[in-house]
Amino acid sequence: DSGVTQTPKHLITATGQRVTLRCSPRSGDLSVYWYQQSLDQGLQFLIQYYNGEERAKGNILERFSAQQFPDLHSELNLSSLELGDSALYFCASSVDGLAGFKQFFGPGTRLTVL
Amino acid sequence: GDSVTQMEGPVTLSEEAFLTINCTYTATGYPSLFWYVQYPGEGLQLLLKATKADDKGSNKGFEATYRKETTSFHLEKGSVQVSDSAVYFCALSDRSGSSNTGKLIFGQGTTLQVKP
Numbered sequence: 420d421s422g423v424t425q426t427p428k429h430l431i432t433a434t435g436q437r438v439t440l441r442c443s444p445r446s447g448d449l450s451v452y453w454y455q456q457s458l459d460q461g462l463q464f465l466i467q468y469y470n471g472e473e474r475a476k477g478n479i480l481e482r483f484s485a486q487q488f489p490d491l492h493s494e495l496n497l498s499s500l501e502l503g504d505s506a507l508y509f510c511a512s513s514v515d516g517l518a519g520f521k522q523f524f525g526p527g528t529r530l531t532v533l
Numbered sequence: 534g535d536s537v538t539q540m541e542g543p544v545t546l547s548e549e550a551f552l553t554i555n556c557t558y559t560a561t562g563y564p565s566l567f568w569y570v571q572y573p574g575e576g577l578q579l580l581l582k583a584t585k586a587d588d589k590g591s592n593k594g595f596e597a598t599y600r601k602e603t604t605s606f607h608l609e610k611g612s613v614q615v616s617d618s619a620v621y622f623c624a625l626s627d628r629s630g631s632s633n634t635g636k637l638i639f640g641q642g643t644t645l646q647v648k649p
C-alpha cells in the first residue's frame with residue numbers, strides 16, 4: 420500500500436459526458452502528479468500541483484482540468500469524453516515536487532468511455 | 534524534448550535466468566533516472582533510482598548503473614523468479630532549472646514473464 424488513494428477504482432461512462440477522478444496523497448506529501456496510461460500512448464504525464472498551485476503541465480487536453488485543494492487532495496476533471504479517453508489514470512504524490520524525489524503511485528482509476 | 538527508449542518486450546525467461554532490460558535516454562539537462570515496476574492490476578512501485586552519473590541503484594536483487602557516456606540505465610538481475618513477472622518502466626526526471634518539477638517521462642514499458 421503506497422498510501423495514495425484514488426477513487427473511484429472503475430468508471431464507465433458514455434461519450435460526451437464529464438467525470439471527476441479524485442486523489443488523496445500520502446500524508447505529508449505536498450505535490451500531486453496525474454498520469455494517463457493507455458495502450459497506444461503508454462504512460463504520459465498530464466499535470467502536477469504543488470501545495471495548491473499548478474507547477475507543470477504535460478500533454479493534457481483542453482477538455483481536461485485539475486486542481487489541488489487546501490487539504491492537498493486533487494481532482495482531475497475530464498469533460499466531453501471521447502472513446503480515446505479510455506485509459507488508466509494514475510495519481511502520484513511526493514514530499515517535494517522536485518526531480519529525484521520518490522513518487523508514490525495510487526492504484527489508478529480505470530476509465531471506460533462507451 | 535526528453536525521452537526514454539526501452540527494449541521491446543515481452544521478455545520470457547526461465548526461473549534463475551539472467552535478466553537485462555535495456556534503457557536509453559535523451560535529455561538536455563541532468564536527469565535523475567528510475568526503474569518502476571507494475572504488477573498486474575496494481576499501480577507503479579519504485580524499484581530503484583540513480584541521481585547522477587556512475588551511480589548504481591539497487592533493490593531486491595535488481596541493479597542499474599547511470600551511464601552518462603552511453604546515456605543508458607540498463608536493468609539487470611542475476612537470477613529471476615516467477616514473482617518478478619511484471620511490467621518494468623524506465624523513467625527520467627529532469628533536474629535542470631525550470632524543468633526541475635519532478636515530472637516523470639516514461640519509456641514504453643517491457644513485459645517480463647518468468648516461467649518455472
